[in-house]
Amino acid sequence: MAVRAARELHDGDVVFVGIGLPNLACNLARATHAPGLVLIYESGAVGAVPDRLPVSIGDPALVTGSLAVASMADVFQFYLQGGRIQVGFLGGAQIDRYGNINSTVIGSYDRPKVRLPGSGGACEIAIHAERVIVVAPLSPRSFPATVDFITSPGQNGKYGSRQALRLPGRGPVRVVTDVGILEPSQADGELELVALYPGVDAESVMKKAGWPLRVAPTVTVLPPPTQAELHLLRDVLDPNHLYIGKRDA
């Protein structure tokens, strides 16, 4: 997933980075096809070049050697709301058929079964980033038909479409999973299967979504990770394998 997520990034993109896999993907992209990637962390580090793998979003290594340090008011008002961010990465406990994401509660809000951390900056990233890349392993539990709570708006749902809500960003345009890639359909924004990793069949993937997953007319097979990418991930960027298992690479 890290390799696939990295390949979703274009050279020169300004990326709002989260901790964990997205951070790894961004640094992999920077070391391979996108040296001009600009990493912005919600903690305020702009143009960060961390020389150790940051374990928190406010790691001091994000500041050392960065291009700028912004206040959080600037990060949210000028960088994000100001439309300067091309890509935002999001994950969550639940992702529904329209790409709405729940990172707030499992169960009811007032009597939650599990209290999750909440939005952080996810809600506004989903609204403002030009495109959102969601990274999460596909399973019926994490991909229910509807989420228990909408923390971050997707393409469509009970509040209407993004167009109707006049949301500035395009929302989740790619969902990178451990078996392939989902993309919102042109018609109604429902996520459908558009690409598979080598050796994965569409049939088995369809069982992994909590709704009858549609398959796009053409499903591409994604090229496998190169030796160079795997070496960078396993030996250079995440040598202690904090974020990658063998499967994730």
Place this chain on the structure above:
Amino acid sequence: MPPTSPKLMPMRDAIARFVHDGDTVVIEGFTHLICFAAAHEIIRQRRRDLTLCRLTPDLVYDQLIAAGCARKLVFSWAGNPGVGSLHALRRAVEKHQPPSLELEEYSHFGLVARLSAGAAKLPFWPLRDYQGTDLPAVNPLIRGVTCPYTGDAIATVPALNPDVTIVHAQRADRDGNTQIWGLYGVQKEAAFAAKRVIVVVEEIVQEQVVRADPNRTLIPGIIVDAVVCEPWGAHPSYAQGYYDRDNDFYVEWEDISRDEAALKRWLDAFVYGVADRAGYMHELGPERQQRLTAKPQISAGVNYGF
């Protein structure tokens, strides 16, 4: 040496004078410069019924909640960064284990905006946010206005004016002119929004040191009520240029906070069982201090001449 400023005082006095039962308290710092020393003194002085506000409650509020100081939590992301959950908080919310805790929830932008409004003495702050989400449905304070110029629907959040804001910083002079570098999060807004401000620093410097680099001053002394010198006062958070974040402790907190008895033992040993921050650092031991001490990476100065 200049005469001692009336603002300069030990932590014990600053908390006793400026933090009261029932207060709305902000201890800010985004990952960086979180003032655990102040929180521990609040626990030792057994403050109750506090409304605690922070973007990321972090371990610092998990400890205050576990110690029974909190009545309400205003927040936007409640996790242990890079590790997992805040278990004292989760016990309060999921199992209503006493003391039960009222929640008021925003996104980061929403809470930043609340403090911006508070600092600017405006009743609310407008932001393009929350359309298509369930957050306004669970927080009636997230509302909206129609823009008088464009007719656009804009979300609003109300001003937040804490009774007291506690800011940790690298250095200040005796009057509280406070210099911060590295990540400064929402510290400035939180300080300007507050009725009372306590600044806690790694070192007190002469006024000339501040005057030599005025662009680095984030919080002016004119809004500061108390200045406390408390080296290592942010541990296990960090102070850029002084000491690194104690990431191992954030991982250890997972097991400590998951088990109520272990958490109580930890509070007994590291908070109730010590008199002050120096005592806490002594308990922590010299090895950890040595390991976390920052390596030098000195910034070049600039020419302020004219």
